[in-house]
Amino acid sequence: MAALWSTISRVCTVTQGLRRYGSPAVAKMVMKSDPFEPDGPIVNTEIPGPMSRQLIAELDTIQNTKAVHFFVDYERSQGNYLADVDGNVLLDLYTQIASVPIGYNHPRLLNALTKEENRATFVNRPALGVYPPRDFNARLKNALLSVAPPGLNQVQTMACGACSVEHSQKAMFIAYQRRRRNGRPISKEEIQTCLEGKEPGCPNLSVLSFKNGLHGRTMGALGVTHAKWPLKLDFPVPDWPYASFPTLKYPLDQFIRENRIEENRCLEEVRERIHAWDKRSCPVVGIIVEPIQSEGGDNHATSYFFQGLQDIAKEYEIPLMMDEVQTGCGSTGKFWAHEHWNLKDSPDIVCFSKKMLTGGFFFKDHLRPEEGHRIFNTWLGDPSKLIFLEEVVNLIKEEGLLERVEDTGSYLLSGLCDIQEKYPGLLSRARGVGTYCSVDVKDAETRDTILYRLRHKGVNLGSCGISTIRFRPTLLLCRYHVDIFLDAFDSVIAEFDR
Numbered sequence: 296m297a298a299l300w301s302t303i304s305r306v307c308t309v310t311q312g313l314r315r316y317g318s319p320a321v322a323k324m325v326m327k328s329d330p331f332e333p334d335g336p337i338v339n340t341e342i343p344g345p346m347s348r349q350l351i352a353e354l355d356t357i358q359n360t361k362a363v364h365f366f367v368d369y370e371r372s373q374g375n376y377l378a379d380v381d382g383n384v385l386l387d388l389y390t391q392i393a394s395v396p397i398g399y400n401h402p403r404l405l406n407a408l409t410k411e412e413n414r415a416t417f418v419n420r421p422a423l424g425v426y427p428p429r430d431f432n433a434r435l436k437n438a439l440l441s442v443a444p445p446g447l448n449q450v451q452t453m454a455c456g457a458c459s460v461e462h463s464q465k466a467m468f469i470a471y472q473r474r475r476r477n478g479r480p481i482s483k484e485e486i487q488t489c490l491e492g493k494e495p496g497c498p499n500l501s502v503l504s505f506k507n508g509l510h511g512r513t514m515g516a517l518g519v520t521h522a523k524w525p526l527k528l529d530f531p532v533p534d535w536p537y538a539s540f541p542t543l544k545y546p547l548d549q550f551i552r553e554n555r556i557e558e559n560r561c562l563e564e565v566r567e568r569i570h571a572w573d574k575r576s577c578p579v580v581g582i583i584v585e586p587i588q589s590e591g592g593d594n595h596a597t598s599y600f601f602q603g604l605q606d607i608a609k610e611y612e613i614p615l616m617m618d619e620v621q622t623g624c625g626s627t628g629k630f631w632a633h634e635h636w637n638l639k640d641s642p643d644i645v646c647f648s649k650k651m652l653t654g655g656f657f658f659k660d661h662l663r664p665e666e667g668h669r670i671f672n673t674w675l676g677d678p679s680k681l682i683f684l685e686e687v688v689n690l691i692k693e694e695g696l697l698e699r700v701e702d703t704g705s706y707l708l709s710g711l712c713d714i715q716e717k718y719p720g721l722l723s724r725a726r727g728v729g730t731y732c733s734v735d736v737k738d739a740e741t742r743d744t745i746l747y748r749l750r751h752k753g754v755n756l757g758s759c760g761i762s763t764i765r766f767r768p769t770l771l772l773c774r775y776h777v778d779i780f781l782d783a784f785d786s787v788i789a790e791f792d793r
């Protein structure tokens with residue numbers, strides 16, 4: 296494999312000779328984690344290339360392919376590099392919509408796959424809520440509870456992010472109704488009416504969320520989602536309250552006074568909405584928020600806002616649910632993004648998926664349902680994903696990957712700020728925590744052209760919000776990779792300036 300890569304990279308390394316920011320010491324760090332990673336991107340064809348286009352045409356006879364960018368060769372993808380079916384190799388700063396923690400084909404994961412003792416877990420997929428495997432408790436402890444936020448002793452696995460949000464909402468509804476019953480047993484009327492979709496069995500309750508938030512595509516998750524119309528159009532989504540999420544000025548430390556006013560306005564709106572929905576006889580049973588609004592445009596808020604939000608949740612005695620599906624597992628430089636805010640107490644629920652490889656949520660004891668089969672479905676996740684997650688968590692600890700993310704992230708952000716300063720008409724609001732960075736482009740069309748041209752210089756990146764470029768690399772990214780990106784970005788941006 297290594298020989299193959301070095302031959303290919305010699306043929307056409309797009310960034311050859313351009314590394315202004317490079318440092319051999321950091322390059323060695325890459326080699327340590329990724330002995331087989333290529334030296335740099337390779338672009339031989341237009342992307343999508345001829346093979347991708349052929350496969351897209353074929354797939355299009357079976358399903359809608361309008362979202363497909365190109366077909367991937369996952370066998371030849373390695374570390375931070377994604378190989379396509381036309382022989383192009385891209386530095387991947389988007390990683391399957393923020394879902395690849397330690398790069399493609401990491402030796403630790405491949406090794407876990409071949410271990411004799413793991414075979415039965417890969418081959419037999421259990422109905423976990425009924426027939427858990429012998430080693431399930433140990434896997435939950437090693438892979439998940441070892442990284443649980445303090446005080447969140449309970450964990451439930453799920454298949455994906457939306458499913459995790461949806462079921463954690465149900466945990467809140469169940470706990471709320473239990474409190475309302477105040478020790479009274481579930482009534483016959485409640486049992487009968489719930490099957491008819493009527494009150495009191497199906498009560499009128501809501502979850503408060505934020506404008507521009509995104510929490511997934513199932514119906515309950517859509518009730519708290521307010522970004523991207525294709526997710527919601529044509530669906531009878533619950534009409535639940537939402538408040539404005541702060542629209543702040545960056546860098547945050549230079550606009551403390553203005554940002555404080557904006558955050559107070561949003562917190563006030565949260566209170567107003569809770570009262571308004573109470574008056575509508577549809578009480579708010581919980582608040583859901585992303586630590587950094589991701590799909591909605593990489594919108595950050597400060598510790599002040601999140602501490603204030605937690606105070607409101609405590610005042611109204613409703614749970615605060617933190618959706619860490621995209622922010623979780625290290626890319627902000629802390630394992631959970633909410634660790635950045637010095638909260639008095641952990642959030643009551645923390646949802647995860649993406650880089651965590653399994654969906655699921657941590658929660659406090661009081662949110663645990665009393666009956667069986669309430670938070671339940673056939674698979675409830677997949678224990679083979681816990682095998683991989685345990686490897687990921689161990690690697691993060693052993694190799695100090697959170698520190699690396701912090702270092703690489705500050706290097707990336709300062710590089711972005713430098714380029715932004717050179718092209719103020721094109722770029723603005725460079726921002727980020729760890730490698731969870733982004734920058735706004737003057738409009739969506741220019742942003743999309745920049746992303747298209749970057750791809751042809753060997754860098755795969757993503758978009759979000761109206762005209763934002765977002766970075767979602769692996770936890771193994773280091774300065775050496777950032778240099779490759781900055782060189783490509785600088786030259787693409789310079790083309791617009793002419």
Ligand code: PSZ
Binds near residue numbers: 392457509589
């Ligand atoms: O178009 C989509 O459905 C997308 S594009 C990116 C996402 C969804 N992100 C998923 C996501 C998320 O970012 C947050 C903060 N919460 C929940 C979800 C839903 O996760 P999945 O996609 O696994 O259901």
